[in-house]
Each structure stands twice: as C-alpha cells, then as structure tokens.
Amino acid sequence: MQPFTCHTGIAAPLIRDDINTDQIAPILHSRGLKEDYRAMLFHRARRREDGSEDPDFVLNKPQFRAAGILVTGENFGAGSSRESAVWSMLANGIRVIVAKSFADIYRENCLQNGLLPVVLGGALGDRFIARVVTADGKAPFTVDLLTQQISGPGGPDIAFEIPLADRTRLIEGLDDIGLTLKHVDEIAGWEARAQTAQPWLQSARDSR
Amino acid sequence: MQQTLFDKIWDFHRVAQRADGRDLIYIDRHVLHELHAHHAFAQLHKQGRPVRRADLTFAVQDHTVATRPGRDDDTNPSGSAFIKAMREGCRTNGIRLFDIDDPEQGISHVVAPELGIVLPGATHAVPDSHASTVGGVGALAFGCGTSELAHILATQVMALKRPKKMRVQLDGRLGAGVSAKDVALRIIAEIGVAGARGHVVEYAGAAVGAMPIEQRMTLCNLNIEMGGRSGLVAPDDVTFEWLARRPFVPQGMEWDRALRHWCRLASDEGAGFDRDVRLDCTMLEPQITWGTDPSQVIGISGRVPDPAALDPGRRGAAASAFGYMDLAPGTPLLGLPINRVFIGSCTNSRLPDLQVAADVVRGRHVAEGVVAMVVPGSSSVKRDAEAAGLDRVFREAGFFWGESGCSMCAGGNGDRGQPGERCVSTTNRNFENRQGPKVRTHLASPATAAASAIAGRIADARQFAPGAA
Numbered sequence: 001m002q003p004f005t006c007h008t009g010i011a012a013p014l015i016r017d018d019i020n021t022d023q024i025a026p027i028l029h030s031r032g033l034k035e036d037y038r039a040m041l042f043h044r045a046r047r048r049e050d051g052s053e054d055p056d057f058v059l060n061k062p063q064f065r066a067a068g069i070l071v072t073g074e075n076f077g078a079g080s081s082r083e084s085a086v087w088s089m090l091a092n093g094i095r096v097i098v099a100k101s102f103a104d105i106y107r108e109n110c111l112q113n114g115l116l117p118v119v120l121g122g123a124l125g126d127r128f129i130a131r132v133v134t135a136d137g138k139a140p141f142t143v144d145l146l147t148q149q150i151s152g153p154g155g156p157d158i159a160f161e162i163p164l165a166d167r168t169r170l171i172e173g174l175d176d177i178g179l180t181l182k183h184v185d186e187i188a189g190w191e192a193r194a195q196t197a198q199p200w201l202q203s204a205r206d207s208r
Numbered sequence: 209m210q211q212t213l214f215d216k217i218w219d220f221h222r223v224a225q226r227a228d229g230r231d232l233i234y235i236d237r238h239v240l241h242e243l244h245a246h247h248a249f250a251q252l253h254k255q256g257r258p259v260r261r262a263d264l265t266f267a268v269q270d271h272t273v274a275t276r277p278g279r280d281d282d283t284n285p286s287g288s289a290f291i292k293a294m295r296e297g298c299r300t301n302g303i304r305l306f307d308i309d310d311p312e313q314g315i316s317h318v319v320a321p322e323l324g325i326v327l328p329g330a331t332h333a334v335p336d337s338h339a340s341t342v343g344g345v346g347a348l349a350f351g352c353g354t355s356e357l358a359h360i361l362a363t364q365v366m367a368l369k370r371p372k373k374m375r376v377q378l379d380g381r382l383g384a385g386v387s388a389k390d391v392a393l394r395i396i397a398e399i400g401v402a403g404a405r406g407h408v409v410e411y412a413g414a415a416v417g418a419m420p421i422e423q424r425m426t427l428c429n430l431n432i433e434m435g436g437r438s439g440l441v442a443p444d445d446v447t448f449e450w451l452a453r454r455p456f457v458p459q460g461m462e463w464d465r466a467l468r469h470w471c472r473l474a475s476d477e478g479a480g481f482d483r484d485v486r487l488d489c490t491m492l493e494p495q496i497t498w499g500t501d502p503s504q505v506i507g508i509s510g511r512v513p514d515p516a517a518l519d520p521g522r523r524g525a526a527a528s529a530f531g532y533m534d535l536a537p538g539t540p541l542l543g544l545p546i547n548r549v550f551i552g553s554c555t556n557s558r559l560p561d562l563q564v565a566a567d568v569v570r571g572r573h574v575a576e577g578v579v580a581m582v583v584p585g586s587s588s589v590k591r592d593a594e595a596a597g598l599d600r601v602f603r604e605a606g607f608f609w610g611e612s613g614c615s616m617c618a619g620g621n622g623d624r625g626q627p628g629e630r631c632v633s634t635t636n637r638n639f640e641n642r643q644g645p646k647v648r649t650h651l652a653s654p655a656t657a658a659a660s661a662i663a664g665r666i667a668d669a670r671q672f673a674p675g676a677a
Contacts, residue, residue: 017525018401018501022639027618032289033246044641075402078435078501079637080618081337082244083354104405104437105337105351112355165228176355177257180363183232186224187260187365190234198220200458200466201236201330204264206323207459 002114003173007095008142009068011132011152012058019072020079021106025088027080037091040084059092063137069096071132077106086113096143098150100125111166114173116145118160131155145171210476212373213442214408217348217473221331223365230367236330237264237347238360239316240303242287242294243271243620244335248358249297257362262302264364266325269294269308270315271620275583275610281308284622301361314586314612317341317554321425322588324454328443328470333360337432338554338636343440344425345447346473348408350438371437372482374407375475378415380490385670387564388423389556389634389653391415392430393495395487397505404436407483410475411441415489421450422558429555430636433502442474494668497638497651498541499529504638506541508656508668514538532640533648534630541650541666547629549580549661550643552610553617556634556654557585562593565658566601568672574606575664581608581623583615607661616643632660 025040041059048054058064070089076099077085086109089097097110098118110117120128131154132141141152145167150158168174195202211219223232238261240248245267252259259265272287273279282288291308298305306313312323316334320326321342328346333339339351350366360366376395396403411427419427424441431439441447448467451457458466497505498512504526506512514537515526530537551557551565562584574580582602584590590612593599599609616623617635624644625631631649634657638649652660655669662672 017521020501020637020639022618022637022642026641027620032286033293044645075405075435078401079337079639081335081351081353083247086353101402101405103402103435105353108356109353112353163229165230169228176367177255177359177362179226179228180232180359180365180367183224183226183365184363187232187234187363190223191364194234198329198466198469200327200462202264204237204266204325204456206455207457208455 001112001173001175004095004114004116004145004170006142006144006146007068007116008140009095010064010066010137011069011071011098011135011141012064012067012137013071013129013132014058015071015073015129017073018075018078021077021082021085022079024077025082025085027082035084037084037088041088041092061137066093067137068093069098069141069143070094071098071129074100076102078103081105083109083113086110086115089115098128111169112176114170116143116170118143118150118162120158120160124158127155128158210479212475212479212481213346213410213440213473214348214373215479217329217331218370226367230369232365233331233368234365235333235360237266237320237326237332239320239325239332239334240265240267240357241271241316241334241336242269242290244354244357245297246290246293247354248361249301251358252361259301259303259361260364265303265361266320267294267298267303267305268316268319269306269313271614271618273308273611273613274621275613275615275623277611279308279611287621311587311591314588315554315557315614317425317429318558318585318589321345322454322586324451324457327451327457327466328447329473333366338429340431340436340439341425341429341554343428343431343438344421345451346440346443346470348438348440351432372407374404374409374436374483374485375481376409376411377484377486378411378413378489379486380415380488381418382415382489383492385655386489386492386494387653387655388419388426390492390495391487391489392427393497393502393505393651394492395485396430396434396503397495398487399434399485401433401501401503402435404431404434407436409436409439411439412475416441417444420560421447422560425558426555430502433636443470494653494656494670496541496656496666498533498535499526500532500638500640501525502636502638502651504529508542511538511540542668544630544666546632546660546665547578548625548631549578549657550583550616550631550633550635551581551654551657552583552585552615553635554585554614555636557583557589559589559592561634561654562589562598563596565654566598568655568658568669569605569607569662570601572605572662574661578661578664580606580661581610581616583610584612587612605662619643632657632666
C-alpha cells in the first residue's frame with residue numbers, strides 16, 4: 001500500500017450529504033477487467049447529456065482539475081462495497097477526503113488503499129468547508145497525518161482525530177494481510193478448537 | 209454477564225487481537241462473485257499467497273450474467289471477461305463455483321442460504337454490501353471490499369473493530385398485503401440512511417418471529433441501506449425447520465449437536481444494546497420510495513412530502529430528488545403512470561416473493577406500454593417456481609421471465625431502463641442512474657410492483673386480492 005504522511009494540494013468542495021458509490025464510480029461504467037478508473041470517477045456528474053464535460057461540476061473547473069483533497073458532507077460513500085469508488089479517487093490524484101462522516105465500508109476501503117479519510121464534523125466541518133469555498137482553489141491546503149493538522153488559507157490550523165491504529169497503518173503503508181499473518185498460529189489454533197467445539201463450522205460439504 | 213446474539217457469535221469467532229487493536233474474526237463461509245473476485249485473485253497471485261481455506265470458500269456468477277433464456281458467457285458482452293476470469297480463478301484456486309450453467313447458480317445471498325452453506329451462529333463474508341441478507345437465518349455476515357476479500361482468502365479472518373449494537377424491536381402483526389419490505393423501508397425512513405452506521409442490528413419482536421425466513425432475509429438485506437455494519441435475527445424453530453435437510457447443513461447426529469448449540473444463540477434476557485428502536489407494525493400500510501435514497505419513503509396512500517415540512521438537513525436532498533424524480537411536493541404517488549416493473553434481486557427474488565407477485569398477476573395482464581420483468585434469485589428458485597406454474601402466470605400476463613442473476617438491480621448485466629422511465633422495483637437502491645441513465649426508481653414490495661405492472665400506475669396491491677378481478 002502507498003503510505004500516507006502529508007499531502008499539500010488544492011481542496012475541491014463537493015458539499016452534499018450521502019454521496020453514494022453509484023455516483024462516485026457508476027457500475028454502468030464497468031466495461032471489463034482493465035477498468036479506466038480515471039474516467040470512472042463521478043462519470044455521470046462530470047458530463048452533460050451529450051457526453052461533453054459539464055463545466056459547472058466542481059472537478060471540471062480549471063482551478064480544481066488537479067485537486068488532491070476532496071471536501072464533502074455527511075455519510076460519504078454510502079451504498080456498495082466496491083473498491084473502484086476508492087481506486088477512482090487515487091487514479092485522479094485525490095489522496096485525502098475530508099467529510100463530515102463516512103459510510104463504514106467506504107472508510108475501510110480508504111484505509112486499505114492509502115486514501116486518507118478525515119472526519120471533520122459539526123461546526124468545525126462547516127468552518128473548514130467555508131474556508132475551502134473561499135479559497136476557491138487559489139491556494140493549497142496541507143493535510144499532515146504526522147501532526148494531525150490541516151493548514152491553509154483563511155484561518156488557523158485545524159486539528160483532526162483519527163484512531164491511532166489507522167494512522168499508523170497509513171503512515172507505514174502496512175500490508176494488511178502481512179499484519180494478520182503474524183497471527184497465523186492463532187488462526188490455526190482457533191480452527192483446531194472450532195473443529196472440536198462446533199465441527200460443522202469447519203466443514204462445508206455437500207451431503208448429496 | 210448477559211450477552212446478545214451478536215456478542216455470542218463475535219466472541220466465539222475472535223481469534224486474536226491484532227497489534228492495531230482490531231479483532232481478527234474467523235470467517236466460516238466466504239462467498240465470492242465475479243465482479244470483484246478477479247482483482248483479489250490477481251493480487252494474491254502477485255504476492256505468491258495461497259488461498260487458506262478453499263473448502264470454506266464458494267463462488268457464484270451473479271452480477272454480470274445475462275437473464276435472457278439460452279444465455280451464455282457472451283450474451284452480455286461486458287460481463288464475459290468477468291465470468292471467464294471467475295471460472296479461471298476458481299479452477300486455479302480449487303474453489304467450488306456455481307457457474308453460469310450450474311443448476312444452483314444464482315445471487316450469492318440467495319444461493320448460500322438455500323443450499324445451507326450459511327448456518328446460524330456462523331460468520332459469513334461476501335464482497336457485496338448486501339451480505340447481511342443471510343442474517344435472516346441467524347448468521348453474522350459482513351460485506352467487504354476487494355482488499356478485504358483478498359485478506360479473507362489469504363487468512364480466513366477479517367480484521368474488524370468491534371461494532372456497536374442496536375436492536376430494532378418490531379411489535380404487532382403485519383396486516384394483509386404488508387411484507388418485510390414495507391417494514392424495512394419504514395425503518396429506514398425513520399432512522400435515516402446512516403442511522404445504523406457502526407452498528408450490528410438485531411431485529412427482534414413478535415412481528416419478526418412471525419416472519420418466514422425469506423421475509424427475515426428481506427429485512428436483513430436492507431440493513432445496509434440505513435448504514436448498518438450487519439443485521440441478523442435470532443434463529444428459532446422456524447429457522448431450523450427451514451434449514452433442515454438442505455444439502456450443506458450438518459447431517460444426522462451432527463445436526464442434533466448443532467441444533468443444541470443454535471438453541472442457545474438468542475440474546476440473553478436483559479442483554480444490553482447501545483441503541484434501541486421500536487416500531488409497531490400493526491397499522492403499517494405498504495411503503496414505497498418517492499426519492500433518490502431509500503429513506504425517502506411514504507405509505508402507499510400518502511403524499512410525497514413538502515420540503516418545508518422536512519427536517520432542515522434533509523431539505524436539500526429532497527429538493528434535488530423532486531427534480532430527478534419529476535415529482536411535485538405534496539402530490540400522491542398512487543395512480544402515477546409507470547413504464548417499467550422489475551421483480552427480483554437479493555432483496556425480493558425468493559420463491560415466496562414470486563408467489564405473492566403471481567397471486568396479484570394471475571388472470572390479469574400487464575398494462576399496455578409497461579415493460580415488466582421477473583428475474584428469480586437463483587436457478588433453484590426458478591425451477592421451483594416453474595414447477596408451481598408461476599412462470600406461466602407471469603408469461604401469460606406479459607412479463608419477461610428471466611434466468612437468475614442480479615439483473616436490473618444495478619444493471620451490471622445490461623438489463624436497465626430507458627432514460628426518463630419510471631420504474632417500480634423490488635430492489636434495494638433508488639440511487640440516481642442506478643437502473644439506467646435517468647431512470648426513476650420507486651422501491652416497493654413484490655405485491656406493489658406486481659399490482660403496478662397490471663395497473664400501469666403505482667397501485668395498492670391490497671385492491672388486487674386474488675379473485676377480486
């Protein structure tokens with residue numbers, strides 16, 4: 001996994017609640033095993049009916065084309081578990097999502113891929129959104145995971161919370177499977193115990 | 209210490225705590241589908257990591273398969289590569305695949321319980337957000353992403369933070385023509401699309417106890433639409449009766465032993481939940497969505513809300529939904545002309561769902577100009593429905609009768625509506641453009657969908673009682 005320590009980039013405001021995975025990475029856009037994740041991101045929202053770019057969509061505006069930080073509302077990433085909704089962010093250079101809250105599976109998928117999910121809720125979130133809107137892409141923001149601070153135009157640095165374990169995993173770019181395989185003996189031990197306590201769990205055989 | 213159903217399953221399956229504080233939870237049954245599995249197979253292959261327990265892993269072809277009779281790998285051209293990669297990945301890794309032509313092919317959440325692959329008190333994972341459908345038999349199921357899917361293949365555990373616990377207590381008795389779908393939509397309307405975030409939800413109460421297993425699965429299926437991490441129902445005699453003698457359940461003396469264990473799974477009297485929600489189902493009427501998220505719901509006889517009357521936080525979303533759905537605030541949905549009806553998906557495609565719909569349709573005909581589809585949830589459901597003559601009921605009424613798969617739920621197989629069409633659908637998400645660009649989806653029960661197909665308008669199935677024609 002690509003580690004995350006600090007990112008400085010343009011912050012694009014997409015201020016809506018409940019943006020779902022069908023909007024982020026439409027399944028209708030799935031064409032085959034080698035997906036174009038760059039083109040997939042907000043595929044419909046970015047385009048007008050005739051297929052041309054919609055100049056009003058935030059990521060199409062000149063000042064936000066190279067945005068590395070997406071700023072959004074509540075419950076970001078609701079819906080499907082498909083990870084393309086995270087891969088399509090990374091394919092477009094977005095390394096941080098600052099939301100008022102995230103859907104559970106989406107947040108897990110972010111952590112798996114080195115995409116930093118920052119939660120800024122309530123009034124703190126509103127103040128940050130106002131700063132991002134005012135900055136309008138003219139100056140970058142810096143999101144530093146080491147210091148857990150966001151700095152940028154329009155006000156003082158903002159501290160954000162993230163569970164220590166998630167922070168470590170992102171900073172060190174830890175291999176999640178490798179982390180678990182350190183417990184391989186305990187997994188084998190559990191299997192042996194389950195084989196005695198609830199043997200039906202350790203066997204899935206067709207009785208026919 | 210009193211424990212909930214969830215605590216009992218979680219604690220038994222807790223293998224270890226990882227250095228980062230996450231619990232490693234053993235996954236007893238892992239079911240893959242073709243849309244996501246190939247990425248995980250490729251990742252493991254690259255890392256040189258084997259599949260730990262291929263014997264506890266199963267696979268289906270469901271998301272991208274065509275529904276047209278006589279289908280093959282290439283009938284849906286955009287699915288063909290996924291289907292073939294799945295076949296190859298399962299062959300290489302020794303995983304039992306219910307392939308496109310298998311007599312037991314179907315939607316993972318339908319196939320796993322109907323074969324008895326999933327069991328009460330077992331943990332279950334699927335790379336799909338509707339994994340908790342199988343909570344209807346008392347299993348603890350988690351939807352996961354592709355990286356987590358690879359993680360489970362390599363380790364047979366998931367690394368999870370212990371979720372919070374929520375109980376949804378459903379009191380009273382469901383009226384005639386009202387189903388678990390209506391109950392679930394009402395709950396989502398009450399607590400919102402993120403109302404259960406971070407929680408595992410136990411559905412309990414008299415109304416749940418009276419539900420057959422298929423209805424309990426519908427209830428648990430929609431758990432993710434209020435953001436729940438998982439949802440389940442305590443197993444009882446209805447569950448055991450339903451599961452007994454299915455091919456993958458334990459047999460003989462082992463069944464008796466398992467049964468004794470399963471009888472002790474129910475939440476202990478007085479066990480605590482972080483959150484409790486109650487709903488009396490007695491007066492509930494059929495429910496239907498009017499907007500573009502599954503919490504935008506009204507009773508079938510109701511009117512879509514006036515944004516001014518809504519919670520300020522929901523006004524913006526409502527205003528945008530009115531535009532997309534081409535609806536005016538304060539108007540009824542009943543009688544609104546429709547273009548399309550879809551009956552199917554992991555939410556509502558099991559045999560009793562089709563029976564309810566067929567009872568409405570029998571002896572009647574789909575309204576002029578309406579395209580109506582029934583797609584059974586599995587090839588077994590399809591066979592059973594055909595043995596009961598339901599396919600004839602639907603076909604004679606003008607419905608398309610398809611081969612099993614996810615079909616128009618997300619349109620991953622090419623089944624989708626035309627721009628601007630209004631569709632009554634028994635699926636789980638009414639998101640913009642999900643069932644096709646600009647398609648306007650109204651989520652409802654199979655009875656409501658069937659009645660609407662006949663009327664050509666959004667209809668109340670209770671006025672279509674059998675014999676009322």
